[in-house]
Amino acid sequence: MRRAVLGALGALAIGGQALAFGTIGSLGQSTEHEQITRRALACGAITPCIEPLTLDELAGKPGTFGAVGYPDGSTVFLTPRAHCDNGDHATFPGYPRTVAQGNQALLDCRAWMANRMDEAVTDAGRLLDSAGRIRAGQVTLDCTFAGDMKGRAKCDVLQDLGIVFHAAQDFYAHSNWVDRLSPPYSPTNPPGMGQSGPAPFIHLRSLPPVPPQLISGCYDIPESKCGDRIRHEALNKDKGPIGVAIGAGTTTRGAQNGNFQRAVAAATADTQDKWGLLRERLAARYGPQRAALMACAIAKDDPVRDC
Template sequence: MAGSLAAAPSSAVAFGTVDGGSQNREHERITRAAVACSAMPRPAGGCFEPVSMDQLAGRGSGFGAVGSPDSTEVSDPAAHCDDADHLVGGYPRTLGEATTSLRDCVTHLRRRFAEAVDGAADLLDDEGRVVGAEVDLDADCELGPTEMRAKCTALEAFGRALHGVQDFYSHSNWTDVADPTRPIGAENPPGLSRPAPSSLLDLRGSGIPTVPRGLTTGCFVLPDRVTGVRVCERRVTHAALNKDTGTIDQRTGRAADPTTPRGEVGDNFARAVAGAVIETRHQWQELRTALRSAYGAERASLLACALTHDDPVSECAQRNQATSSGRVPAVAVVLVLLGALAASALLLRLRRRGAA
């Protein structure tokens, strides 16, 4: 994908973004299984058509919007919900420190989500019509500050938010279970076995999220090892807790063949993927709700259409007409009234002829 290619990280720090190095484009496949028009079942409330989906999810060697944090934010723990680790009893990091790290992640993702809502406004002109230059995808999106098209910048911001919420399910113990054959500790933290979507990931909100007791993510540093090194020594590590890699069906979200230690415990990898798919669909619904709150129902419907359709100038034309300063509905009403008057006049003439 033009402008969105980058060297793969030296070690997987999230669901995979590329093919190779044990990664299998897991972020792309999760995103497609969640919101692509080819997903089974198809997501309610609108789905992303193929070219628009490519910009959001990536394709081939392209990172896409959802993979962009692995290019430019690879060392930012807030972008991946890392370093929010804690265990009860003699742990080298306090619960307060872990809670702060997790809230930093939520704050970061809220900012990305808000950027998507704000950026979407430029998809329409003042009269509520889709702006062709802002939605044109003849050339792939250039992820980063050089990109000027509103559709690309809104999708990038939303993709960055999706990356973080997907990582939350891989990098935390929210959905998973511990290995029952080993003692609980830094190399085998307890699992919470909770469902998605997570109440923590309220990206439309502004309140301080409540962190449940026992929640932990992993400490990340290179080299990433189950037994922590350097700042991660004696801590729950990303290597010990992540469920980043395996095979995922991009239509159904079915997950199999996990390749990480925690992912291989029970069905932990499948749990993490299922949670990420559900959360991605939930955040798409949340984005549409946020657009309605910011711009009203009619403009929000057009904005969602412009984000998801490959030729929104044509494909969203009927919605364009319905929201274009009310002119088309007014013309329609006038035509109906004129037709009714003509019919009445004709009926009156026929009655007079009959009376004569």
């Protein structure tokens, strides 16, 4: 886990309003990104699963952000597309942002995820040698996630996946996809779409247009810079307990009508789907036999022995 940036940048990211589903276990956060990732990919939740030591690197554990928390503990934390922020537009009179501007921010977020998924597929190519054998030196753990600096192949794939998962999970926390609200609507109570489950818009197997009602909130530091726009604070469902059951959300939006629970459930299902997408993409590029061995090397704690 990289720590160099966690002082100045990490403190800024978690002090005050959270930028995303939580990555720490204090300041009102409950390691939500970690819990969603574990809920989605731990053994017993899905097959093939991510084994415990590898999952610690991907999801994080006490004292680390893990790959999925990396965007909140690095220079990426102020990059709107990494969190699906700034996708706002509205029909309220005089609203200071067009539909095209809001949609472009959402498209940028999807492109960010697609590009990092491409990177994961490319980095996975270094897991095997030319004879199709796992390269032992490329699959050891104790990863250091450091910007775009390349290291061991497995750690690089985990970082790529963590960045994809983080943005996808934030999509559900920061947009109105799952929100069920009652009028009157306003910039502080924007309408929701009332959906359940993953959004086809960020499926990444196809590229449908932005759904007409889809928005996310403006995020800035301080958030007052957003002026009269719909703010992150009005939409976010970032905080709440996640265990065997999903608890009630603790943000204003998340606490209403099961919005937090639906956001977590959708984020969990989407995380599982993107793990499946990676395996599909590996097979498409490298062929089914090499792809299966690559997926095993990513998921297993001791792939040299177990794959």
